[in-house]
């Protein structure tokens with residue numbers, strides 16, 4: 001019994017015990033619009049305890065025994081958040097998009113998803129949201145238990161769509177997802193962009209799904225491209241609209257008025273499909289027509305982001321829709337937001353940090369560098385508030401106080 005207890009104490013944190021880590025950073029972007037130079041961040045266990053200017057009056061020596069990281073030539077920012085990724089999507093050993101009937105082993109699928117999660121973490125993303133796949137649950141829980149490296153993961157499990165059924169079936173499906181451990185609900189209210197993006201769910205279906213989710217305390221993310229599908233989702237009280245390539249100014253204003261979150265993609269998802277065309281071509285709607293639709297969507301998507309950003313009061317969050325081929329490149333849409341859609345770099349960073357955290361209902365835990373917050377921190381070479389491409393040069397990644405990258 002005694003050796004067993006000793007073994008347990010070797011792996012479990014002893015209550016009250018926490019390693020102290022000090023990060024010296026050249027520039028600090030706090031994720032809420034604030035900047036500090038020559039700052040010192042003190043982390044205990046999984047949390048940030050102090051943030052101060054090194055030369056300031058409150059300066060004190062690092063606590064004895066603290067581990068110190070010198071990031072004085074880098075810029076620190078909160079761990080980035082991508083609210084729309086698909087970690088279960090990968091290319092199989094034949095170099096094609098994995099599908100249920102391609103004969104690939106379950107073990108390979110699991111490892112591929114774990115690899116995608118790790119690549120995403122190394123790229124500076126410490127929290128992601130997946131809408132969604134049944135397989136996310138084990139991935140989410142293994143990461144949360146610290147068994148494998150990856151970003152904090154929220155999942156909808158399997159999404160709902162017109163095939164789920166009428167209002168009654170949709171309500172049941174929402175309750176079932178909740179019972180299965182979903183963090184939120186994903187609903188398809190329009191067709192894919194590759195099939196034109198027309199509306200697929202009625203008002204009654206959307207009201208049932210989003211209403212039931214709200215009653216159970218779950219957020220709803222609604223895939224919607226056409227203005228009709230966006231309007232219906234907003235009026236049904238759904239939480240967030242995804243994609244919206246064909247959003248008109250009228251529905252953008254409606255989202256702003258009703259407080260609906262909007263998650264448009266700037267370019268990574270389309271460029272990734274086109275760059276990896278031979279790996280997707282011939283599977284489902286990845287056909288000639290589908291690729292033509294995605295080529296056409298590239299300028300439309302940038303224009304939609306631009307108009308969304310110009311819509312007063314609209315909460316535009318950061319989600320890339322990263323699929324197979326895009327994992328680990330999640331920061332590319334930040335570059336697109338600034339360089340192509342004209343968003344000020346600080347606002348782009350806020351959309352992927354403090355604003356994204358608010359959209360997840362986690363603003364009191366992640367998305368900012370401040371005392372009491374989870375110690376989710378990245379450091380990049382250069383200052384992304386001046387040159388957004390610095391987000392491509394991640395050199396240091398800490399999640400919940402644990403260092404996963406230190407180049």
Ligand SMILES: [Zn+2]
Nearest residue numbers: 084086131321
């Ligand atoms: Zn998606």
